Amino acid sequence: MPAPTAAELDEYAARRARLMEAVGADGIAIVPAARETVRNRDVHYRFRQDSDFWYLTGFGEPDAVAVLAPGRDGGAFVLFVRERNKEREIWDGRRAGPEGAVKTYRADQAYAAAELDRMLPALLAGRSKVFYTLGEHPEWDVKITACVREIREVSRRGPAAPTEFVALDTSLHELRLIKTPAELAALRHACAVSAQAHVRAMRASAPGVWEWQVAAEIHHEFEKHRMEPGYGSIVGGGDNACILHYTENDAQLADGDLLLIDAGGEFRGYTADITRTFPVNGRFSGPQKDVYEVVLAAQKAAIAELKPGNSSGRPHEVATRVLTEGMVALGLLQGDPDELIHTEKHRQFYMHGTGHWLGMDVHDVGRYKLQGQPRPFAEGMVMTVEPGLYIAPDAPGVDPRFRGIGIRIEDDVLVTAAGPEVLTPGVPKEVADVEALMRG
Numbered sequence: 001m002p003a004p005t006a007a008e009l010d011e012y013a014a015r016r017a018r019l020m021e022a023v024g025a026d027g028i029a030i031v032p033a034a035r036e037t038v039r040n041r042d043v044h045y046r047f048r049q050d051s052d053f054w055y056l057t058g059f060g061e062p063d064a065v066a067v068l069a070p071g072r073d074g075g076a077f078v079l080f081v082r083e084r085n086k087e088r089e090i091w092d093g094r095r096a097g098p099e100g101a102v103k104t105y106r107a108d109q110a111y112a113a114a115e116l117d118r119m120l121p122a123l124l125a126g127r128s129k130v131f132y133t134l135g136e137h138p139e140w141d142v143k144i145t146a147c148v149r150e151i152r153e154v155s156r157r158g159p160a161a162p163t164e165f166v167a168l169d170t171s172l173h174e175l176r177l178i179k180t181p182a183e184l185a186a187l188r189h190a191c192a193v194s195a196q197a198h199v200r201a202m203r204a205s206a207p208g209v210w211e212w213q214v215a216a217e218i219h220h221e222f223e224k225h226r227m228e229p230g231y232g233s234i235v236g237g238g239d240n241a242c243i244l245h246y247t248e249n250d251a252q253l254a255d256g257d258l259l260l261i262d263a264g265g266e267f268r269g270y271t272a273d274i275t276r277t278f279p280v281n282g283r284f285s286g287p288q289k290d291v292y293e294v295v296l297a298a299q300k301a302a303i304a305e306l307k308p309g310n311s312s313g314r315p316h317e318v319a320t321r322v323l324t325e326g327m328v329a330l331g332l333l334q335g336d337p338d339e340l341i342h343t344e345k346h347r348q349f350y351m352h353g354t355g356h357w358l359g360m361d362v363h364d365v366g367r368y369k370l371q372g373q374p375r376p377f378a379e380g381m382v383m384t385v386e387p388g389l390y391i392a393p394d395a396p397g398v399d400p401r402f403r404g405i406g407i408r409i410e411d412d413v414l415v416t417a418a419g420p421e422v423l424t425p426g427v428p429k430e431v432a433d434v435e436a437l438m439r440g
């Protein structure tokens with residue numbers, strides 16, 4: 001994880017201040033960092049910081065905990081971090097230690113992580129609400145709940161014990177849902193490089209090439225820009241495009257097949273999420289083009305709905321409607337589109353949603369519904385728009401020409417006062433533009 005810039009550190013401080021407004025003087029927020037995960041024997045997976053923790057601190061080490069205690073004597077922002085250790089640092093790399101946490105990361109106070117157990121009772125005492133998401137960090141769940149129980153037992157004599165655990169969904173995750181200009185700058189960069197990676201993948205694709213070789217082109221483009229995949233890249237040729245989360249990427253591309261690529265790079269914590277589907281040999285067949293144009297029309301209609309005040313349920317409604325009308329026109333379904341949607345017949349070929357929030361997590365945080373209704377869009381929200389049609393190779397009662405065609409088109413869209421802004425226009429999606437790119 002890159003060291004934070006001064007501007008980023010200012011931004012993290014502003015985010016903490018905003019979160020503390022929501023937490024209030026009688027509350028406390030506890031946000032653990034990610035832990036390292038064993039890959040095999042004594043090797044770890046590449047470390048990725050927890051998004052909530054990163055959002056608030058910019059601190060890139062595992063096994064830390066951030067505590068935000070508004071009004072606390074000695075300072076509201078307390079970081080618990082790994083201690084410095086000459087021997088370990090020679091093997092595993094530098095550590096900031098408590099001193100670095102204060103100096104570099106602007107903690108008011110910082111302690112060794114091992115001190116948290118000892119200090120937790122004093123931090124929690126007198127706070128009625130604990131903003132902490134139970135169930136995500138089993139180790140901390142045990143410690144924190146045990147500590148609350150302990151305070152309750154002695155609270156007849158001492159300060160009041162917390163009475164409420166509050167998930168971070170309604171506070172921190174609502175902040176993360178609305179992207180700041182700094183977040184959008186990072187996301188725009190992630191989107192631009194990811195679009196470039198898709199262009200490169202289109203150019204590298206041809207009959208006989210292997211899916212993993214195409215994936216390598218994409219990942220090379222990411223790494224050249226100090227990025228990494230924000231999620232497992234999907235590179236699925238032919239029938240594999242009909243497997244929604246296909247990540248084996250181990251088949252050879254065949255002449256006449258389509259290739260579906262769903263891949264996005266992460267830049268300074270923000271990931272793009274782009275899908276394109278194109279012909280391996282550079283030319284759409286008639287049936288491929290027919291299905292593709294339906295998906296593209298659905299995607300454009302859905303994107304147009306991302307306006308402030310519009311229901312965030314609209315893109316899916318609109319996409320489903322256009323796709324279902326298209327399925328009827330192509331003869332994939334028979335009947336009245338409204339009735340087909342009502343009875344969910346469209347789900348045979350379109351079985352997923354049309355989009356999700358996007359940000360530090362590819363399926364980003366933020367509630368989709370308020371009071372049981374899809375929430376309205378607001379400026380600064382970013383959502384993917386990704387309709388598709390998937391006609392299984394053994395789909396019953398389907399014209400054989402359509403069998404095995406899987407198509408998804410996905411862009412990342414920012415809600416602005418002026419309307420939807422597509423952040424990923426750098427990779428073509430019109431039939432003529434895709435074919436021209438692959439000819440060139």
Ligand SMILES: [Mn+2]
Nearest residue numbers: 273384386410
């Ligand atoms: Mn997506």
